Amino acid sequence: MAELLPTIHDPSVLRQYDRAQLKQLADEVRACVLHNVSRTGGHLSSNLGTVELTVALHHVFHTPHDRLVWDVGHQTYPHKILTGRRERMPTLRQQGGISGFPQRAESEYDTFGTAHSSTSISAALGMAMAAKQKGEDRHAVAIIGDGAMTAGMAFEALNNAGVSDCKLLVILNDNDMSISPPVGALNRYLAQLMSGNFYAAAKNVGKSVLRAAPPLFELAKRFEQHAKGMVVPATLFEQFGFNYVGPIDGHDIDSLVPTLENLKQLDGPQFLHVVTKKGQGYKLAEADPVAYHGPGKFDPAVGLVKSTTVAKQTFTQVFGQWLCDMAAQDGRLVGITPAMREGSGLVEFQQKFPTRYHDVGIAEQHAVTFAAGLACEGLKPVVAIYSTFLQRAYDQLIHDVAIQNLPVVFALDRAGLVGADGATHAGAYDIPFVRCIPNMSIACPADEAECRALLTTAYEQDHPVTVRYPRGAGAGVVPHLSLDGLPFGKGELRRQGTRIAILAFGTLLYPALKAADSLNATVVNMRWVKPLDVELLLQVAATHEAIVTLEEGAIMGGAGSAVLEALQAAGVTRPVLQLGLPDQFIEHGDPGKLLAGVGLDAEGIAKSITARFGAMDSAG
Helix, strand or coil, X not given: CCCCHHHCCCHHHHHHCCHHHHHHHHHHHHHHHHHHXXXXXXXXXXXXXXXXXXHHHHHHCCCCCCEEEEECCCCCHHHXXXXXXXXXXXXXXXXXXXXXXXXXXXXXXXXXXXXXXXXXXXXXXXXXXXXXXXXXXXXXXXXEECCHHHCHHHHHHHHHHCCCCCCEEXXXXXXXXCCCCCCCHHHHHHHHHHHCHHHHHHHHHHHHHHCCCHHHHHHHHHHHXXXXXXXXXXXXXXXXXXXXXXXXXXXXXXXXXHHHHHHHCCCCCEEEEEECCCCCCCHHHHHCCCCCCCCCCCECCCECCCCCCCCCCCHHHHHHHHHHHHXXXXXXXXXXXXXXXXXXXXHHHHHHCHHHEEECCCCHHHHHHHHHHHHHCCCEEXXXXXXXXXXXXXXXXXXHHHCCCXXXXXXXXXXXXXXXXXXXXXXXXXXXXXXXXXXXXEECCCCHHHHHHHHHHHHHCCCCEEEECCCCCCCCCCCCCCCCCCCCCCCEEEECCCCEEEEEECCCHHHHHHHHHHHCCEEEECCEEECCCHHHHHHHHHHCCEEXXXXXXXXXXXXXXXXXXXXXXXXXXXXXXEEEECCCCCCCCCHHHHHHHCCCCHHHHHHHHHHHXXXXXXXX
């Protein structure tokens, strides 16, 4: 049988295929996903689970005229393969290659950029209402995962959409798995509906007890049917004004195609519930969808193999160990994550302290206010959250935590550039957006040992503190096992030089030291953006001709801006060169190359300083 996939350059061909051809195509797409992700790394389990759904959607709907909006967006590799990007799949998540998420600039089939969760229904509703206003006959389809349905934004959109008379279809892709195992009442509710155990148990008990009394038996049967009608998801979603259909098998082309074709003919907002399996078609990923959620390169015939080389401890691992150690010492500590147990390093904490561990689902706003409530009652909450996800809870950070000056520690993982996930996941803005909030403090550890110590310092404070650290490993400085902190708001002199002083905030301390060797510059490890060590700053300013600030974060409003403000307040005039992330979104690629590309490696730092201030005295 001839291969179909090599002949497909856009989805229009799919609309001519019969069911048998669609099934063959799905098998070929699945093989293509596995082949490419095993060579580039990327999201695997979620993409294997959406193959048939993707094929069916492009078969039934006239994309890109009809709009598909994917949520979270990391399950769109089959979509990319079928929309003219198959030959570019070897460049997936590589610098200059295609993104691991939908991007409007990449393809007309990517109708909305999605990489944070729970935005699809809002966006698709906007598209559907725009089509109605413009008199255009088009459908908008939001495909949202069950994990993403735990966020309040999804329900805000459902509430709005249910009273809108437009061509909107919401597809709940129910795979019982977000990134971490799913949590919460909604997920438990959906799981019960799928299992049917509630109905089976009620039915069996009713029959066994009441069979001897026929009138009561009939009454029980009628009650069972009524009760079932009250709790099936149709009740939930139809209360929002949707016509609910499902659940159906999301891997069965023969179910998907006719159902989608029927829904396409109906007026008003529609809701389709499909059940899929993460890792579908690749047994190793089916057995362990978490491990295969975002693997690096691997041999599909062998699967993931644990590396024999001893890797440096990552900042995430340092945080996880610190959290366990501090929890053992202080019974008030509570750990909170918005659905990122593995990514934020809380697996061991959950195992050791299950009653003090809270995964609140993909609900960053709730996570922050939940922490505030705990802090009000004398507990010491630690919120483990990616820098880019804290953006989603900014109002709660100000209104619920900072204004009330509550002692919440925010462990900000993925601060700075993150590599393959690109601009949507880069932690570029936390310094500016946290620094301007009263009562908040910001620590920037330079290495793994400082990270552990500054987490302790943050925990000891009676006000909110963020500790920002990057993805992966740093300089490899092994942390001490003690829980000793460092002086609050104080930096340290790391290298004495002449003329120029480099003030480093965070892990760029190490390339700064390397650059300083060739320039004979002074290097200061500032450690804290807020409170800034003004005393140390003024000492350095008094003994040097110029100052360079260095941060892996947005320059505008960042640590360099804090230095300029402090110098101005003190009436000190010195030339200041601010080095950091430029005023642009930086796309995916190797983190080291990306930093070099914006001049934040040792060579780039030295080059920028020389360009601004001229040649330095030679070292020594």
